[in-house]
Every structure is written in structure tokens, then in C-alpha cells.
Amino acid sequence: MKTGATKPEWDTPPDGDFARYVERLTAPAPARGVQAPAPGSTTAQKPAGAGGVRPAPQSAPPDLALVLKPLLGVVRAVRAVLLVLIVLHGVALFMFSQGSLPGLAVMAAIWWGLGRLIDVAPKALSSAAFGAASGVEPLQERLRQVAQQRTTGKKK
Numbered sequence: 001m002k003t004g005a006t007k008p009e010w011d012t013p014p015d016g017d018f019a020r021y022v023e024r025l026t027a028p029a030p031a032r033g034v035q036a037p038a039p040g041s042t043t044a045q046k047p048a049g050a051g052g053v054r055p056a057p058q059s060a061p062p063d064l065a066l067v068l069k070p071l072l073g074v075v076r077a078v079r080a081v082l083l084v085l086i087v088l089h090g091v092a093l094f095m096f097s098q099g100s101l102p103g104l105a106v107m108a109a110i111w112w113g114l115g116r117l118i119d120v121a122p123k124a125l126s127s128a129a130f131g132a133a134s135g136v137e138p139l140q141e142r143l144r145q146v147a148q149q150r151t152t153g154k155k156k
Contacts (some may be wrong), residue, residue, distance in 0.1 A: 019147035023140060072118055079114040
């Protein structure tokens, strides 16, 4: 029984060409102005590695730290409001005996944690983005080498 029509497009290829499969999954999405051929069309598609021509490099995605920068601004505002609430709670607790010391301690811990997040987040996000981006290229290159070895029949 052949299930070609019911298999989803993310399923592995029947010929076992996993290098091309991984390249297809990790390839950036096509530009909005460029239309890809319809799945049922008879247009012949040339593989990316054929003819020694490599596709033009796409622009890199924006840095995660730059995307989350406005969020860190909101965290700064929340931290300032929390500081005002801590002061008001402290005045109510120590001058009017209204409030709780554990509540004051929890608010102070949250205030400190938000300050730590503001200090550490840009450094951690930029280093994580660098590490994630640099890990994909060697894997793709190794998969290309394995695919070439399989087609030529050579072993290392």
C-alpha cells in the first residue's frame, strides 16, 4: 500500500536523501514577492546544490536582544512602580502597623530580580543568538558531505 498522497510534506523523503531534507527544513522562507511553484505543478525544480551555484545569502534575522529591547523598557517601568509600592508598603507597615513584613520582603525580592534581569538579559540574549546561529552551518556542511559520499559510493 502506497501512502504518497496522505503523507504530510514534513515527512522524510522516500529516497533517503536526508541532507536535502534537512536543508529544506532549515532554509529560510522565500521572499514575499517571489512565488514558489504550486505543489502539483509540473515545473522542474533544480536542486540548490546542482550546477555549483549557491543561492544568494538571505539577510540575517534581527537580533533577539533588539527585539526584546522594548520589553526591557517596560520592565524598567514596572520596576519603578514596584519601588513606589515598596516605599508605600514600608511606610504603612512601620508607621501605621498596617501590612506585612513577608509581603514587603517578597516585593523587594521581585524588585531586585527585575533589576538583575535588566542587567543580564541583553548579554545573555546576544550570546545565545550567536551560539544558535553558528551551530547550524557546520551541521549543514557535514550533511552535504555525507550526501556526496553516498552518491559517489566512497567511504572515509
